[in-house]
Amino acid sequence: MQFDLAFVTKVFAALFAIMNPIANVPVFLSLTEGASATAQQRTAVMATIGTTIGCFIAVLAGGMILAIFGISVNDFRLAGGLLVLLIALSMLQGTASHAHAATPKEKAEDLDPASVAIYPLTVPLLVGPGTIATLIVFAETARTQGKLTELAAGLGLFLALLAAALLSAPFLGRHLSQTATAITRRLMGMILAAVAMEMIVTSLRDLFPGLTR
Template sequence: MDWTVGFKFFAALFAIMNPLTTLPVFLAMTGGQDAASSRRTALAMIATVTIGSVICALIGRALLNVFGIDIPHFRLAGGLIVLLIALSMLNGEDHPSHAGTPSEQAKFPSASSIGIYPLGIPIAFGPGTMATVIVFAQTSAEAGAIGVYAITLALYLVFFGIATLAAPFISHWMSPMTLSLTRRLMGLVLASIAMEMIVGSLGKLFPGWLG
Protein backbone atom coordinates (compact mmCIF):
# COMPACT_ATOMS: atom_id res chain seq x y z
CA MET A 1 0.00 0.00 0.00
CA ASP A 2 1.09 3.55 -0.76
CA TRP A 3 1.39 5.29 2.62
CA THR A 4 2.17 8.75 1.20
CA VAL A 5 -1.41 9.95 1.69
CA GLY A 6 -1.42 8.40 5.16
CA PHE A 7 1.72 10.24 6.25
CA LYS A 8 0.34 13.55 5.00
CA PHE A 9 -3.01 12.91 6.67
CA PHE A 10 -1.42 12.04 10.01
CA ALA A 11 0.86 15.08 9.81
CA ALA A 12 -2.12 17.32 9.06
CA LEU A 13 -4.15 15.95 11.97
CA PHE A 14 -1.20 16.21 14.34
CA ALA A 15 -0.52 19.78 13.26
CA ILE A 16 -4.08 21.04 13.49
CA MET A 17 -5.06 19.03 16.62
CA ASN A 18 -1.60 19.25 18.19
CA PRO A 19 -1.98 17.67 21.66
CA LEU A 20 0.91 19.76 23.00
CA THR A 21 -1.17 22.89 22.45
CA THR A 22 -4.57 21.36 23.25
CA LEU A 23 -3.55 19.73 26.54
CA PRO A 24 -2.67 22.99 28.35
CA VAL A 25 -6.21 24.21 27.62
CA PHE A 26 -7.57 20.90 28.89
CA LEU A 27 -5.51 21.15 32.08
CA ALA A 28 -6.54 24.76 32.65
CA MET A 29 -10.24 23.96 32.31
CA THR A 30 -10.08 20.84 34.49
CA GLY A 31 -7.77 22.27 37.14
CA GLY A 32 -10.56 22.46 39.72
CA GLN A 33 -11.84 18.93 39.10
CA ASP A 34 -10.98 15.79 41.04
CA ALA A 35 -9.29 12.86 39.28
CA ALA A 36 -12.57 11.11 38.42
CA SER A 37 -14.16 14.24 36.95
CA SER A 38 -11.02 15.04 34.98
CA ARG A 39 -11.06 11.52 33.53
CA ARG A 40 -14.75 11.87 32.57
CA THR A 41 -13.93 15.16 30.83
CA ALA A 42 -11.08 13.50 28.93
CA LEU A 43 -13.29 10.59 27.86
CA ALA A 44 -16.05 12.97 26.71
CA MET A 45 -13.48 14.96 24.72
CA ILE A 46 -12.07 11.79 23.12
CA ALA A 47 -15.56 10.51 22.28
CA THR A 48 -16.52 13.85 20.71
CA VAL A 49 -13.42 13.94 18.51
CA THR A 50 -13.81 10.28 17.53
CA ILE A 51 -17.51 10.53 16.64
CA GLY A 52 -16.98 13.78 14.75
CA SER A 53 -14.07 12.30 12.78
CA VAL A 54 -15.98 9.13 11.88
CA ILE A 55 -19.06 11.11 10.76
CA CYS A 56 -16.97 13.43 8.58
CA ALA A 57 -15.04 10.49 7.11
CA LEU A 58 -18.10 8.39 6.32
CA ILE A 59 -20.78 10.86 5.27
CA GLY A 60 -18.91 14.14 4.86
CA ARG A 61 -19.13 13.88 1.06
CA ALA A 62 -22.86 13.09 1.24
CA LEU A 63 -23.50 16.06 3.51
CA LEU A 64 -21.73 18.32 1.02
CA ASN A 65 -23.90 16.91 -1.78
CA VAL A 66 -27.03 17.78 0.19
CA PHE A 67 -25.97 21.42 0.14
CA GLY A 68 -24.84 21.24 -3.47
CA ILE A 69 -21.15 21.75 -2.64
CA ASP A 70 -18.59 19.86 -4.71
CA ILE A 71 -15.24 18.65 -3.40
CA PRO A 72 -12.97 21.12 -5.28
CA HIS A 73 -14.81 24.12 -3.86
CA PHE A 74 -14.89 22.59 -0.37
CA ARG A 75 -11.20 21.72 -0.64
CA LEU A 76 -10.46 25.35 -1.52
CA ALA A 77 -12.52 26.64 1.41
CA GLY A 78 -10.98 24.06 3.74
CA GLY A 79 -7.49 24.96 2.56
CA LEU A 80 -8.12 28.63 3.28
CA ILE A 81 -9.44 27.81 6.78
CA VAL A 82 -6.44 25.60 7.50
CA LEU A 83 -4.09 28.28 6.16
CA LEU A 84 -5.60 30.92 8.49
CA ILE A 85 -5.18 28.57 11.45
CA ALA A 86 -1.60 27.85 10.38
CA LEU A 87 -0.78 31.57 10.15
CA SER A 88 -2.17 32.07 13.66
CA MET A 89 0.01 29.22 14.92
CA LEU A 90 3.07 30.71 13.24
CA ASN A 91 2.37 33.91 15.19
CA GLY A 92 2.10 31.91 18.40
CA GLU A 93 -1.66 32.49 18.71
CA ASP A 94 -4.78 30.33 18.87
CA HIS A 95 -7.24 30.85 16.03
CA PRO A 96 -10.71 32.04 17.19
CA SER A 97 -12.38 29.07 15.45
CA HIS A 98 -10.62 26.75 17.91
CA ALA A 99 -11.72 28.45 21.10
CA GLY A 100 -14.84 29.20 23.04
CA THR A 101 -15.67 32.51 24.65
CA PRO A 102 -15.66 32.68 28.48
CA SER A 103 -19.42 33.33 28.51
CA GLU A 104 -20.04 30.26 26.35
CA GLN A 105 -17.77 28.10 28.48
CA ALA A 106 -19.58 29.17 31.65
CA LYS A 107 -22.82 27.65 30.32
CA PHE A 108 -21.32 24.16 30.40
CA PRO A 109 -20.05 23.59 33.96
CA SER A 110 -20.22 19.78 34.17
CA ALA A 111 -17.28 17.54 33.33
CA SER A 112 -19.00 15.80 30.43
CA SER A 113 -20.29 19.07 28.99
CA ILE A 114 -16.85 20.67 29.10
CA GLY A 115 -15.42 17.62 27.35
CA ILE A 116 -17.95 18.01 24.53
CA TYR A 117 -17.86 21.82 24.35
CA PRO A 118 -15.58 23.68 24.17
CA LEU A 119 -12.78 21.10 24.56
CA GLY A 120 -14.14 18.60 22.02
CA ILE A 121 -15.74 21.12 19.68
CA PRO A 122 -14.26 23.50 18.61
CA ILE A 123 -10.89 23.38 20.42
CA ALA A 124 -9.83 19.87 19.39
CA PHE A 125 -12.25 19.24 16.51
CA GLY A 126 -12.82 22.57 14.81
CA PRO A 127 -13.69 23.62 11.25
CA GLY A 128 -10.14 23.10 10.03
CA THR A 129 -10.07 19.53 11.33
CA MET A 130 -13.47 18.77 9.80
CA ALA A 131 -12.32 20.07 6.43
CA THR A 132 -9.07 18.09 6.65
CA VAL A 133 -10.86 14.81 7.41
CA ILE A 134 -13.35 15.26 4.55
CA VAL A 135 -10.80 16.46 1.99
CA PHE A 136 -8.32 13.65 2.72
CA ALA A 137 -11.15 11.11 2.51
CA GLN A 138 -11.81 12.25 -1.04
CA THR A 139 -8.10 12.49 -1.88
CA SER A 140 -7.52 8.96 -0.57
CA ALA A 141 -10.47 7.61 -2.55
CA GLU A 142 -9.12 9.17 -5.73
CA ALA A 143 -5.67 7.67 -5.05
CA GLY A 144 -7.11 4.24 -4.25
CA ALA A 145 -5.78 4.50 -0.69
CA ILE A 146 -8.98 4.50 1.32
CA GLY A 147 -7.64 1.61 3.42
CA VAL A 148 -4.55 3.65 4.31
CA TYR A 149 -6.81 6.58 5.16
CA ALA A 150 -8.94 4.48 7.53
CA ILE A 151 -5.90 2.98 9.27
CA THR A 152 -4.26 6.40 9.62
CA LEU A 153 -7.40 7.95 11.10
CA ALA A 154 -7.77 5.08 13.57
CA LEU A 155 -4.11 5.31 14.59
CA TYR A 156 -4.34 9.05 15.14
CA LEU A 157 -7.51 8.76 17.22
CA VAL A 158 -5.81 6.16 19.42
CA PHE A 159 -2.77 8.43 19.74
CA PHE A 160 -4.97 11.41 20.57
CA GLY A 161 -6.87 9.42 23.19
CA ILE A 162 -3.69 8.23 24.89
CA ALA A 163 -2.20 11.73 24.86
CA THR A 164 -5.39 13.22 26.35
CA LEU A 165 -5.60 10.63 29.15
CA ALA A 166 -1.90 11.16 29.88
CA ALA A 167 -2.28 14.95 30.08
CA PRO A 168 -1.48 15.22 33.82
CA PHE A 169 1.82 13.39 33.28
CA ILE A 170 2.77 15.22 30.07
CA SER A 171 2.17 18.60 31.71
CA HIS A 172 5.12 18.09 34.05
CA TRP A 173 7.70 18.49 31.27
CA MET A 174 5.93 21.03 29.02
CA SER A 175 7.47 24.47 29.34
CA PRO A 176 6.15 27.67 27.72
CA MET A 177 9.14 27.59 25.36
CA THR A 178 8.33 24.02 24.30
CA LEU A 179 4.71 24.95 23.58
CA SER A 180 5.72 28.05 21.61
CA LEU A 181 8.24 26.21 19.45
CA THR A 182 5.87 23.30 18.84
CA ARG A 183 3.01 25.59 17.88
CA ARG A 184 5.16 27.43 15.34
CA LEU A 185 6.66 24.25 13.91
CA MET A 186 3.22 22.67 13.48
CA GLY A 187 2.01 25.94 11.97
CA LEU A 188 4.68 25.68 9.27
CA VAL A 189 3.74 22.06 8.51
CA LEU A 190 0.06 22.97 8.44
CA ALA A 191 0.67 25.94 6.13
CA SER A 192 2.43 23.64 3.64
CA ILE A 193 -0.47 21.18 3.71
CA ALA A 194 -2.98 24.03 3.34
CA MET A 195 -1.19 25.33 0.26
CA GLU A 196 -1.23 21.84 -1.26
CA MET A 197 -5.00 21.68 -0.65
CA ILE A 198 -5.49 25.12 -2.23
CA VAL A 199 -3.31 24.43 -5.27
CA GLY A 200 -4.95 21.02 -5.76
CA SER A 201 -8.44 22.54 -5.68
CA LEU A 202 -7.47 25.32 -8.10
CA GLY A 203 -6.06 22.69 -10.44
CA LYS A 204 -9.46 20.95 -10.44
CA LEU A 205 -11.41 24.19 -10.86
CA PHE A 206 -9.07 25.71 -13.48
CA PRO A 207 -7.33 22.79 -15.25
CA GLY A 208 -5.99 25.16 -17.90
CA TRP A 209 -3.69 26.72 -15.31
CA LEU A 210 -1.77 23.44 -15.06
CA GLY A 211 -1.59 22.96 -18.79
Protein backbone atom coordinates (compact mmCIF):
# COMPACT_ATOMS: atom_id res chain seq x y z
CA MET A 1 0.00 0.00 0.00
CA GLN A 2 1.30 3.43 -0.94
CA PHE A 3 2.55 5.66 1.88
CA ASP A 4 0.04 8.47 2.42
CA LEU A 5 2.13 11.57 2.99
CA ALA A 6 -1.00 13.74 3.03
CA PHE A 7 -2.31 11.88 6.08
CA VAL A 8 1.03 12.30 7.85
CA THR A 9 0.89 16.03 7.14
CA LYS A 10 -2.70 16.24 8.35
CA VAL A 11 -1.88 14.52 11.66
CA PHE A 12 1.21 16.68 12.19
CA ALA A 13 -0.59 19.93 11.31
CA ALA A 14 -3.59 19.15 13.52
CA LEU A 15 -1.42 18.34 16.55
CA PHE A 16 0.80 21.37 15.91
CA ALA A 17 -2.26 23.59 15.69
CA ILE A 18 -4.00 22.30 18.79
CA MET A 19 -0.91 21.99 21.05
CA ASN A 20 0.97 24.88 19.39
CA PRO A 21 4.52 24.57 20.81
CA ILE A 22 5.37 28.14 19.76
CA ALA A 23 2.46 29.69 21.65
CA ASN A 24 3.18 27.47 24.68
CA VAL A 25 6.83 28.54 24.97
CA PRO A 26 5.89 31.71 26.94
CA VAL A 27 3.59 29.58 29.12
CA PHE A 28 6.42 27.14 29.82
CA LEU A 29 8.76 30.01 30.73
CA SER A 30 6.19 31.61 33.04
CA LEU A 31 5.56 28.31 34.84
CA THR A 32 9.31 27.73 35.33
CA GLU A 33 10.21 31.34 36.06
CA GLY A 34 13.03 31.59 38.58
CA ALA A 35 14.06 27.97 38.13
CA SER A 36 17.58 26.95 37.22
CA ALA A 37 18.49 25.91 33.68
CA THR A 38 18.80 22.31 34.89
CA ALA A 39 15.33 22.41 36.43
CA GLN A 40 13.88 23.86 33.23
CA GLN A 41 15.50 21.12 31.16
CA ARG A 42 14.17 18.46 33.55
CA THR A 43 10.71 19.97 33.35
CA ALA A 44 10.85 19.99 29.53
CA VAL A 45 11.88 16.31 29.45
CA MET A 46 9.16 15.31 31.92
CA ALA A 47 6.53 17.26 29.98
CA THR A 48 7.59 15.61 26.72
CA ILE A 49 7.43 12.14 28.28
CA GLY A 50 4.06 12.89 29.86
CA THR A 51 2.67 14.21 26.58
CA THR A 52 3.97 11.17 24.70
CA ILE A 53 2.34 8.79 27.17
CA GLY A 54 -0.92 10.72 27.06
CA CYS A 55 -0.98 10.68 23.25
CA PHE A 56 -0.28 6.94 23.06
CA ILE A 57 -3.02 6.20 25.60
CA ALA A 58 -5.49 8.19 23.49
CA VAL A 59 -4.40 6.40 20.30
CA LEU A 60 -4.24 2.85 21.70
CA ALA A 61 -7.03 2.83 24.28
CA GLY A 62 -9.34 5.63 23.14
CA GLY A 63 -11.57 3.34 21.08
CA MET A 64 -11.90 0.81 23.90
CA ILE A 65 -12.81 3.53 26.38
CA LEU A 66 -15.55 4.76 24.05
CA ALA A 67 -16.85 1.20 23.65
CA ILE A 68 -17.08 0.80 27.43
CA PHE A 69 -19.39 3.82 27.57
CA GLY A 70 -21.32 2.68 24.50
CA ILE A 71 -20.26 5.68 22.43
CA SER A 72 -19.67 5.18 18.71
CA VAL A 73 -16.67 6.70 16.97
CA ASN A 74 -18.98 8.72 14.72
CA ASP A 75 -20.73 10.26 17.73
CA PHE A 76 -17.37 11.04 19.30
CA ARG A 77 -16.05 12.42 16.01
CA LEU A 78 -18.97 14.85 15.85
CA ALA A 79 -18.56 15.93 19.48
CA GLY A 80 -14.78 16.13 19.11
CA GLY A 81 -15.12 18.17 15.92
CA LEU A 82 -17.34 20.69 17.69
CA LEU A 83 -14.90 20.90 20.60
CA VAL A 84 -11.91 21.37 18.29
CA LEU A 85 -13.85 24.01 16.35
CA LEU A 86 -14.48 25.98 19.57
CA ILE A 87 -10.76 25.84 20.37
CA ALA A 88 -9.94 26.98 16.81
CA LEU A 89 -12.36 29.91 17.03
CA SER A 90 -10.81 31.07 20.30
CA MET A 91 -7.36 30.86 18.68
CA LEU A 92 -8.58 32.95 15.74
CA GLN A 93 -9.73 35.59 18.22
CA GLY A 94 -6.26 35.62 19.75
CA THR A 95 -7.26 34.09 23.09
CA ALA A 96 -6.41 30.78 24.72
CA SER A 97 -9.14 28.16 24.93
CA HIS A 98 -10.54 27.47 28.40
CA ALA A 99 -10.10 23.77 27.64
CA HIS A 100 -6.34 24.22 27.31
CA ALA A 101 -5.67 27.08 29.72
CA ALA A 102 -4.47 27.21 33.28
CA THR A 103 -6.63 29.00 35.81
CA PRO A 104 -5.55 32.33 37.37
CA LYS A 105 -4.89 30.47 40.63
CA GLU A 106 -2.49 28.13 38.87
CA LYS A 107 -0.65 31.06 37.30
CA ALA A 108 -0.36 33.01 40.53
CA GLU A 109 0.97 30.18 42.69
CA ASP A 110 4.71 29.67 43.11
CA LEU A 111 4.71 26.20 41.55
CA ASP A 112 7.60 23.75 41.69
CA PRO A 113 9.00 23.35 38.12
CA ALA A 114 9.10 19.56 38.45
CA SER A 115 5.44 19.39 39.44
CA VAL A 116 4.15 21.71 36.68
CA ALA A 117 5.62 19.36 34.05
CA ILE A 118 2.58 17.11 34.44
CA TYR A 119 -0.02 19.60 35.70
CA PRO A 120 -0.84 22.04 34.24
CA LEU A 121 1.77 21.85 31.42
CA THR A 122 1.06 18.34 30.12
CA VAL A 123 -2.57 18.20 31.30
CA PRO A 124 -4.54 20.21 30.31
CA LEU A 125 -2.32 22.62 28.34
CA LEU A 126 -0.87 20.07 25.90
CA VAL A 127 -2.96 16.92 26.29
CA GLY A 128 -6.36 18.53 26.70
CA PRO A 129 -9.83 17.44 25.55
CA GLY A 130 -9.25 18.72 22.02
CA THR A 131 -5.98 16.78 21.68
CA ILE A 132 -7.55 13.58 22.99
CA ALA A 133 -10.56 13.88 20.69
CA THR A 134 -8.37 14.56 17.66
CA LEU A 135 -6.08 11.60 18.36
CA ILE A 136 -8.97 9.17 18.90
CA VAL A 137 -10.54 10.19 15.59
CA PHE A 138 -7.22 9.95 13.71
CA ALA A 139 -6.51 6.57 15.31
CA GLU A 140 -9.86 5.17 14.18
CA THR A 141 -9.31 6.53 10.67
CA ALA A 142 -5.83 4.99 10.57
CA ARG A 143 -7.13 1.60 11.68
CA THR A 144 -9.99 1.48 9.19
CA GLN A 145 -7.91 2.76 6.26
CA GLY A 146 -4.67 0.92 7.03
CA LYS A 147 -2.68 4.08 7.81
CA LEU A 148 -1.17 3.19 11.17
CA THR A 149 2.37 3.80 9.87
CA GLU A 150 1.37 7.27 8.70
CA LEU A 151 -0.28 8.01 12.05
CA ALA A 152 2.86 6.94 13.92
CA ALA A 153 5.02 9.06 11.59
CA GLY A 154 2.90 12.19 12.01
CA LEU A 155 2.68 11.76 15.79
CA GLY A 156 6.39 11.00 16.10
CA LEU A 157 7.40 14.04 14.06
CA PHE A 158 5.25 16.32 16.17
CA LEU A 159 6.50 14.92 19.48
CA ALA A 160 10.10 15.42 18.29
CA LEU A 161 9.30 19.04 17.43
CA LEU A 162 7.54 19.55 20.77
CA ALA A 163 10.57 18.21 22.65
CA ALA A 164 12.88 20.53 20.69
CA ALA A 165 10.64 23.53 21.38
CA LEU A 166 10.42 22.88 25.12
CA LEU A 167 14.13 22.16 25.51
CA SER A 168 15.03 25.34 23.63
CA ALA A 169 12.32 27.44 25.32
CA PRO A 170 14.76 29.78 27.13
CA PHE A 171 16.48 30.58 23.81
CA LEU A 172 13.16 30.94 21.93
CA GLY A 173 11.75 33.13 24.69
CA ARG A 174 14.52 35.68 24.13
CA HIS A 175 13.88 35.88 20.37
CA LEU A 176 10.15 35.17 19.98
CA SER A 177 8.08 38.34 19.88
CA GLN A 178 4.45 38.62 20.97
CA THR A 179 3.54 39.51 17.39
CA ALA A 180 5.04 36.27 16.06
CA THR A 181 3.20 34.29 18.72
CA ALA A 182 -0.11 35.98 17.89
CA ILE A 183 0.30 35.42 14.15
CA THR A 184 1.17 31.77 14.69
CA ARG A 185 -1.83 31.27 16.97
CA ARG A 186 -4.25 32.67 14.36
CA LEU A 187 -2.66 30.72 11.51
CA MET A 188 -2.89 27.49 13.49
CA GLY A 189 -6.47 28.40 14.35
CA MET A 190 -7.36 28.43 10.66
CA ILE A 191 -5.75 25.02 10.11
CA LEU A 192 -7.44 23.62 13.20
CA ALA A 193 -10.83 24.96 12.08
CA ALA A 194 -10.43 23.16 8.75
CA VAL A 195 -9.59 19.90 10.55
CA ALA A 196 -12.61 20.36 12.82
CA MET A 197 -14.94 20.92 9.88
CA GLU A 198 -13.65 17.78 8.17
CA MET A 199 -14.37 15.80 11.35
CA ILE A 200 -17.89 17.22 11.59
CA VAL A 201 -18.72 16.70 7.90
CA THR A 202 -17.37 13.13 7.92
CA SER A 203 -19.41 12.31 11.00
CA LEU A 204 -22.60 13.78 9.54
CA ARG A 205 -22.10 11.86 6.28
CA ASP A 206 -21.75 8.58 8.19
CA LEU A 207 -24.68 9.31 10.49
CA PHE A 208 -26.92 10.61 7.70
CA PRO A 209 -25.96 8.90 4.40
CA GLY A 210 -28.75 10.78 2.60
CA LEU A 211 -26.78 14.03 2.92
CA THR A 212 -24.29 12.87 0.27
CA ARG A 213 -26.97 12.23 -2.37
